[in-house]
Amino acid sequence: MKKVWIDTDPGIDDTYAIAMLLADPQIEITGVSTVFGNVTVEKTTRNAKLLMEAAGKEHLPLARGAAIPLYVPLDTSPFVHGANGLGDMLLPEAHMQESALRAPQAIIDAILNNPHEVTLLPIGPLTNIAMAVILEPRIIDLVKEVVIMGGAVHCPGNITPAAEANFFHDPHAAQIVLSAGWKVVLAGLDVCSQGLIPQQLLEKIGNGKSPLAPYMKGSLPFFQNFLKLFEMGNTVTLPDTLASAYLLNPDMFTIEKAYLFVETEGNCMGQSLAVPRGKWYEDPNSKRRYTADDHIGSVDVLLDVDQDEFQKLIENYLV
Ligand code: BDR
């Protein structure tokens, strides 16, 4: 069994990513936490509750997390995910009780209670994860790994030319999490843009066996309409599904080791930049020279995915 803690901002693609994990009997979801991102944390928490209820997982801990980023102003993406975060589909009321703990403490407890066993799967802005590290640095050595959907290493961003949305929405948190010194696997836009799901398969998923099928079917049209602005829409990529796919079958990915630094200011805010170790740089203010080593983290960047295998996996788990 693989113990996974999901930190999420559902979110249309988050819903697909969670549905994939629910479908694997080898995955034990130990808990779910929510964060602002695609919409406010109020809405992502309501949506996460609805997804857990649909899956019959009301017994799992569901911990509400950050309402705002560590430093930059709050920004959300309702134009991508709908004002309610699930493509503006009609939503029932959520009833599930949320955990008394807030997300960072719930994450800390899950890791301390299961040393070296819990994989963290953050598929939203990294605010909760950064706060957990700040509050309890012991989790750095006690987590199994941190598999993140975020960043864009060798390709342009999706929210600005330089930045991917999850890193853009809290660049300081992303920088803290990447440089913490734990094992990080990054499903960034490099690989997420390869996770194509054709229309026919999307339709099968919408009518498929997943308990989340109604939410996938109901929320997708909004996202496809958004993509039509860019003359896309029939074949979609759902970024968060690549992070789940890595947990389900890491062998279908090629990986590059890189040292990454996240830009926290200016036009390139949220950019994930590969930096060579040991190189000297100059501080723009003090003019003192320094090495970037204290600020960069070693990351396994998912570079390529076997697209046939990815589609087969999606079909196996969701149809
Ligand atoms: C990421 O940002 C959000 O819009 C998605 O849910 C995904 O986690 C993609 O850049």
Ligand code: CA
């Ligand atoms: Ca997400």
